[in-house]
Amino acid sequence: MKVMITGATSGIGKQLSLGYAKAGHQVVACGRSQTKLDALTQAQPNISTLCFDLTQYDSYPELAADHGPLDLLILNAGDCEYIDDALNFDAKRFEKIININLIAIGYALQAWLPKLKTGGRLVLVSSSAQLLALPRAEAYGASKAGLSYLAKVLAIDLAKHQIEVTMVHPGFVQTPLTDRNTFAMPMMIGAEEAAETIMRGIAKGKRDIRFPRLFIWLMQSLSLLPFSLWRRLAMRMVSP
Template structure:
């Protein structure tokens, strides 16, 4: 039987992945902080085992993940958070919160699962297309996801000799509780069902990096290949908030 561990499984993409993998007959370890949401998943699917912990707490993460009910062959590290910097006014505490979950929380999880990893296993790390292009208000979120992408690519080099594969996932806008808080236009947004299907297909193919939805992420990637001066002008024109006049 196929086995998978998913972090951030209490909402959004992670919750949909847990549901869909269970529907396909996989054994699923669903990880998250929200105990009620985890129990709801377990009640719907007998093949889901919930693990409740806060991955920003290194000691808790190491303790909980040191003993697993079974050893997955697929590990989807999906947990993350998002906050924005308004008007370019730096908020160091906000920056720390975003880095704590998106970067240090990821590092905590990787440290905790690495004793279980074996040749032939695949670790999927969920980044964001926001890491490919500097965008207004994304100083904290974009920087954290750029760090995630670099971490994944670097780790892939070191783990190759161990036979452990890493896939980095770059979603565009997905309709989740996180994006519900956004007050700006989100072009080509897709559903969590679409996101889950894309991720599961990409992981089944074993690709190293994949992006979805295709058209939107290609546009962002192409913009990200331009010289920084061009990127700056285009991002200001199409994404920056408009000036208001009194």
């Protein structure tokens, strides 16, 4: 199986790359750090790499002839920054996160979706943050909510092309991104466990992979509250 993975130099993407390569699949690992990509190829010889920035839309690399067609395209790359002062809204920060988490996905689809073979699968890694309005998450939450909606529409429109779509909604996973957080992150799991969960879900043909179960249940339950009540609870989360 041929697998292409973005955001492969750290966190979930790195563990997915190593996991699929270890299972004997041919992996195209994408990222911005050639040094980190080289480390992947040294760890698993059946990993090839593409080094580029997803937000540099005019310089997307072409897949080599021996890279395609793809059986599995996993668009995993993303970033997280928070809006600390909503009254003095940081539009540049908002734009940055929307670009990498959502707009870049559109360009990646344009570049590589045609490389997916009939019967292939597209995987979009969203977040459980899209389930609930969270303080300071104007940029991150909006981008992931948009990504989840995009995945649902693609699942409809790509069905006639025999391409399946899987959405991934993780809770807190220990990665370089979450290492920057200064707040409590309940029920956090490791990136390797997250990757294994995703791989199992893909193998079973799941269209929506959510984990950890208890955390997702809690988020979904809170999302059912009247917004006025959730708003009061959420405000307490950021009260001094």
